[in-house]
Amino acid sequence: MSNTTSNTGFEGFGAKAIFVRYGFLIIIAAFVAFFSFYTDSFLNGSNLLNIVEGSAILLILALGMTLIVTMGGIDLSVGIAMDFGAAFAIVAMKEYQVAWYFAVLIGIAGGGLVGLLNAFLVVKLKVSPFMATLGTFFIGSSVQRIFTNGGGPISYRRVAQEYRDLAVGDIAGIPTEVVIAFVVLVIYFLLLERSVFGKRMHAIGLQQSAALVSGIKVRHYLFFGFVFASATCAIGGIIGSANLRMFTPLAGYSYLLDAIAAVFIGASIHPQGRPNVPGTLIGVLFLGIVANGLNLLGLNFNTKDALSGIILVGALALAVMQKRLR
Amino acid sequence: MTLPVEHILEMQGISKAFPGVQALDKTDLFVRKGSIHGLVGENGAGKSTIIKVLAGIYTRDEGTVSINGAACDALAPAVVHEAGVRFIHQELHLVPYFTVAESVFMGQEQHGVLGLAGRRMRRRAEQFLKESLNCELDGKALIRTLSPAEKKLVQIARALIDDKARLVIFDEPTAPLASGETEQVFKAIRRLKERGISMIYVSHYLGEITDLCDEVTVFRNGATVAQLNRVDANSTQTIIHNMVGRDIDALYPEKKHSDGARMFSVSALGDNSRFFNVDLNISAGEVLGVAGLIGSGREEFIDTLYGLRRAEAGDMQFDGRELKLKSPADAVANGIVLVPRDRRNDGLVLNMSVGDNINLASLDEVAWARMEKRGLSLKRANELSEQIDIRPRNPKAITRFLSGGNQQKVVLARWLATQSKLFILDEPTVGVDIGAKVEIYQLIKELAANGAAVIVSSSDPQEMLGLCHRIMVMYRGEVVEDTPIDAIDFDSLLALSTSGARVASTA
Amino acid sequence: MSGTNSVSRPALFSAGALFSAAPLIIFIVLLIYLGISAPNLTDPATINLILKQSVPTVVVCLGLATVVVAGGDDVVSGGIDLSIPATAIICAGILADQLTNHGSPLWSAIALAAVAAVTMGVLNAVLVVAIGMTPLLATLASSVAAVGVTKVITSSRRINVDHPFVIYIRDANVAGVPSAVLIAAVFVLLFCFAVHRTRWGMQLQAVGGSRDAAEVSGIKTSSLVAQSFFIAALAGFLASFFVLARGSGSTPGSEENLLLEMVLATFLGAAFSPRRIVTVWGAVLGAVLVTALSVGFKSIGVNVFWTGCIKGTLILIVVASAAYSGRAQS
Structure with missing residues (x-):
């Protein structure tokens, strides 16, 4: 009943109100404090830059996911779109000696293909986004196995230096991948939070039938959304392939849950519990901080994996709890 | 010598306040044992609040309740259930793929040795x-193969199967039914009365009340304004007078006669399943009513006019051009807009702000380079809220928390912002309080006076007669009448809707 | 089936019925094709092999079907548990580690695995019912945590198990039928009975059919949903023995394939049910058929990398045809 009397939901200064408003930020602060206390190097300038750099690819994927969740869906195939981006770009350069910038475009188009399949399934065949993208995920994984004969990486040592620089270069001292992620962030911010397009996307995600009756071309928007999100994810894959100078099949899978988690953590910070671009950024940085901190603690690989999984469950639970308390 | 009247339920001096609203104000409700008791009132008069108090969902602020002579201080759902009170909710609450038996015994399944x-x-x-x-x-x-009336009876059976019911509360039991089907439910209710069960019957359909009930309580603004101990066909006037508290004619604005140019016409429109061969003509400045019961094809026809359903036959002309609608977006682009009957699902994005909902259909007009200019959009939302008096006057308020009437005004404001030419209003005043109703009627009149064409689709004959210049009636998917308003009256409109002919065949 | 049904049944050959039968038809066509191109597919030995291979999937499907029955078949807002394979893997990891690396007695290994399964069940139930996460997100997250913990337990290595109990499940035959199949059959019967033939099961179905309807009928919906997740974890625990037996030990990363087969089989099973809903026995039948396809494709020499593609496409056909017939009905 309380939510019917208050429009914004968090007037007041009690402990609960503070938790509801800032709960997640407090948790982040606690983790930062913990890591800086137990490790010497966590608060170093260079380590902070490491965190940001290490979060670039996840941020790009999470932004694509933000778009999909905004319009009321979920995308389990972001990793596939990422892999396809990398595969198309590397193969284009290796087999067809395409110029690096062309390869980038081909990679983005390759990711877009994954989105095209999702869009077809969701918009034309009316399959629920979860099932559609799950199907795409399995088909996409299988295609990669077939193409690489079981999952061996395709490496191309002689990539153009400019392509390599997408991952390892810098612009005015800032790593190029951070700059790229920042540009994508700004585009998504304008698109989803400031533009007419974003407002319509939010309307579709909140109440599709009302959006339809108000004259929004719902099917067009959904179609565009799936393709655009997948194309965005391909950029992440291209950066990954530039870093290693190879295409690693199925590499994108490891980003899936982190991307979903970042979006939902972000939504928990929003006054109405909506997915939003600044929130996603905070979610990504939180995951980056945890991963980096666990590394610095010197834990072994398996323990780190287990701990970050458990922290993820806790963080998501907290995020949802915070959202529900409003 | 008079014996004291024996009541199965006595609710006396019940008050209940919500922040800002006195929902019930020293309200009384007495139900005689073995009777069918009608409970009527406008939306917001307190009917559902007192029922929720009785159900133990709301706690009363003051007043006494006794069920079957025993005083109940604390009402809780379990206590009320134990006392033999059962509620037949408006929603069916049935699982489409369950069988009749499974549905009836849901929650009280019987068990043998082997399962x-x-x-x-x-x-x-x-x-x-x-x-x-x-x-x-x-x-x-399976439930999904049943008719709506049969589903209703299954729902009733589920509430009564344990044979412990003494007082049953029906909330709008005939709302989803076509008129032919209501008789089946009435028969069941009369049978229950024969078996000694007392009932409270909540309905907007006064015909049903006078037909079915032995006594009636009328609510207005949270207070009991009339208790009728005997009911007959003549009670309708008394009930309406008490419900509304003023003369019903004053509800509708004076009609201005229209003679504008032909704006929109439809010929031989059909979808090959729910409606066939429908013609419609409407001119600028005209208010056209489309009447018809649920199931008459009226809703499907209206949806087709807006591109929500695909027409399979016939064509549409708008402003002298042929019109093909693939989606609502096409309709809006042509200046045709719809205020849908299901406001909360189709009309509004409830979790968006009032301002966003108002601007949703005309975002490009408050944008620069496809970026929303927030100052401008807020300003425009403010102006429109002012113009048609949306309360609260705060474009940032979340739409979910507005009253029904104000929510409907938000839908209207959205379309006012688009400068459209043809307004289709489907059940425009359902769930709207009487004050807002009058304002919406006034707005409809102004739209027409300013040269728009308005199609009003409604299941309320009174409303149609009060508002429209012309009325067409649909029955079983076809138009059975298309007539100027002065050639039709309440009785013939009702007869046309329910039987397809002007003179109802008296049974 | 007495002939007194006064209500007209939906026409057998309507477009909607045809579309909802599409996955079934495709399956049968595929099986017939495989039966012709690989004649030994119908040998008793091959059928035994198929049944044996399908046992782990069948058992996890029991859990998923229970959750879907209680939560409704809308994958996003309804009931789904993606963590059952992860539960099976963590239990298998614990069993393998205890039996092989620590030489623990069987009962203590089983007790430890059971603790892990209970933890998973409680975790999912708390996340979904108490905290209010969507089951999809909750179980996805808990499965990642479980896989992470499994890595710690097994150090991401394969652990061989040669404990007689596991060998018995793997190799023993009773009257010509593999013991694993017989044990699994008992579980299947138990689940079928509980979900479809008891008061508890009817209430579970009511909750999945309409949460509101169940609520007004006085059913404790939250508690039943929580129980369904708990039972799903139990199914994961039971499946772990068959996972161990099938692989003669625990193998990292085997949950992914199990997950795909589980989801495919369970939702495919809905196509077998006359009411077109997820049922326990439908899921079991689905699991056996999916395994038959895998075995069949392998035996006619189809590249193993293609099976993911084929199964992914099958999932999409199943759900697309369900979506289509759902639209045709409304």
Whole structure:
């Protein structure tokens, strides 16, 4: 009943109100404090830059996911779109000696293909986004196995230096991948939070039938959304392939849950519990901080994996709890 | 010598306040044992609040309640259930793929040694439906294959199957039914009365109340304004007078006669399933009513006019051009807009702000380079809220928390912002309080006066007669009448809707 | 089936019925094709092999079907548990580690695995019912945590198990039928009975059919949903023995394939049910058929990398045809 009397939901200064408003930020602060206390190097300038750099690819994927969740869906195939981006770009350069910038475009188009399949399934065949993208995920994984004969990486040592620089270069001292992620962030911010397009996307995600009756071309928007999100994810894959100078099949899978988690953590910070671009950024940085901190603690690989999984469950639970308390 | 009247339910001096609203103000409700008691009132008069108080969902602020002579201080759902009070909610609450027997016994399944006693439950359900509700149904039939009336009876059977019910509260039981089907439900209710069960019957349909009930309580603004101990066909006037508290004619603005140019016409439109061969003509400045019961094809026809359904036959002309609608977006682009009947699902994005909802259909006008100019959009939302008096006057308020009337005004404001030419209003005043109703009627008149064409689709004959210049009536998917308003009256409109002919065949 | 049904049944050959039968038809066509191109597919030995291979999937499907029955078949807002394979893997990891690396007695290994399964069940139930996460997100997250913990337990290595109990499940035959199949059959019967033939099961179905309807009928919906997740974890625990037996030990990363087969089989099973809903026995039948396809494709020499593609496409056909017939009905 309380939510019917208050429009914004968090007037007041009690402990609960503070938790509801800032709960997640407090948790982040606690983790930062913990890591800086137990490790010497966590608060170093260079380590902070490491965190940001290490979060670039996840941020790009999470932004694509933000778009999909905004319009009321979920995308389990972001990793596939990422892999396809990398595969198309590397193969284009290796087999067809395409110029690096062309390869980038081909990679983005390759990711877009994954989105095209999702869009077809969701918009034309009316399959629920979860099932559609799950199907795409399995088909996409299988295609990669077939193409690489079981999952061996395709490496191309002689990539153009400019392509390599997408991952390892810098612009005015800032790593190029951070700059790229920042540009994508700004585009998504304008698109989803400031533009007419974003407002319509939010309307579709909140109440599709009302959006339809108000004259929004719902099917067009959904179609565009799936393709655009997948194309965005391909950029992440291209950066990954530039870093290693190879295409690693199925590499994108490891980003899936982190991307979903970042979006939902972000939504928990929003006054109405909506997915939003600044929130996603905070979610990504939180995951980056945890991963980096666990590394610095010197834990072994398996323990780190287990701990970050458990922290993820806790963080998501907290995020949802915070959202529900409003 | 007079014996004291024996009441199954006495609710005396009940008050209940919500922040900002006195929902119930020293309200009384007495239900005589073995009677069918009608409870009527406008939306927001307090009917549902007092029922929720009785159900133990709301706690009353003051007043006394006694059920079957025993005072109940604390009402809780379990206590009320134990006392033999059952509620038949407006929603059916049935699972489409369950069988009749499974649905009737939901929550009180019977168990044998080897699992469920399927056959026993089936027989008992069939027997109960037949003997207590006058309805022959196969216990194995799936709910989704039943008619709406049969579903309603299954729902009633579920509430009563334990044979412990003494007082049953029906909330708008005939709302989803076509008129032919209501008789089946009435028969069941009369049968229950014969079996000594007391009932409270909540309905907007006064005809049903006078037909069915032995006594009536009328609510207005949270207070009991009339208690009728005897009901006959002449009670309708008394009830309306008490419900509304003023003369009903004053509700509708004076009609201005229209003679504008032909704006929109439809010929031989059909979808090959729910409506056929429908013609419609409307001119600028005209208010056209489309009447018809649920199931008459009226809703499907309206949806087709807006591109929500695909027409399979016929064509549409708008401003002298042929019109092909693939989606609502096409309709809006042509200046045709719809205020949908299901406001909360289709009309509004409830979790968006009032301002966003108002601007949703005309975002490009408050944008620069496709970026929303927030100052401008807020300003425009403010102006429109002012113009048609949306309360609260705060474009940032979340739409979910507005009252029904104000929500409807938000939908209207959205379309006012688009400068459209043809307004289709489907059940424009459902769930709207009387004050907002009058304002919406005034707005409709102004739209027409300013040269728009308005199509009003409604199941309220009074509203149609009060508002429209012309009325067309649909019956079983076809138009059975298209007539100027002065050539039709309440009785013939009702007869046309319910039987397809002007003179109702008296049974 | 007495002939007294007065209500007209939906026409057998309507477009909607045809579309909802599409996955079934495709399956049968595929099986017939495989039966012709690989004649030994119908040998008793091959059928035994198929049944044996399908046992782990069948058992996890029991859990998923229970959750879907209680939560409704809308994958996003309804009931789904993606963590059952992860539960099976963590239990298998614990069993393998205890039996092989620590030489623990069987009962203590089983007790430890059971603790892990209970933890998973409680975790999912708390996340979904108490905290209010969507089951999809909750179980996805808990499965990642479980896989992470499994890595710690097994150090991401394969652990061989040669404990007689596991060998018995793997190799023993009773009257010509593999013991694993017989044990699994008992579980299947138990689940079928509980979900479809008891008061508890009817209430579970009511909750999945309409949460509101169940609520007004006085059913404790939250508690039943929580129980369904708990039972799903139990199914994961039971499946772990068959996972161990099938692989003669625990193998990292085997949950992914199990997950795909589980989801495919369970939702495919809905196509077998006359009411077109997820049922326990439908899921079991689905699991056996999916395994038959895998075995069949392998035996006619189809590249193993293609099976993911084929199964992914099958999932999409199943759900697309369900979506289509759902639209045709409304």
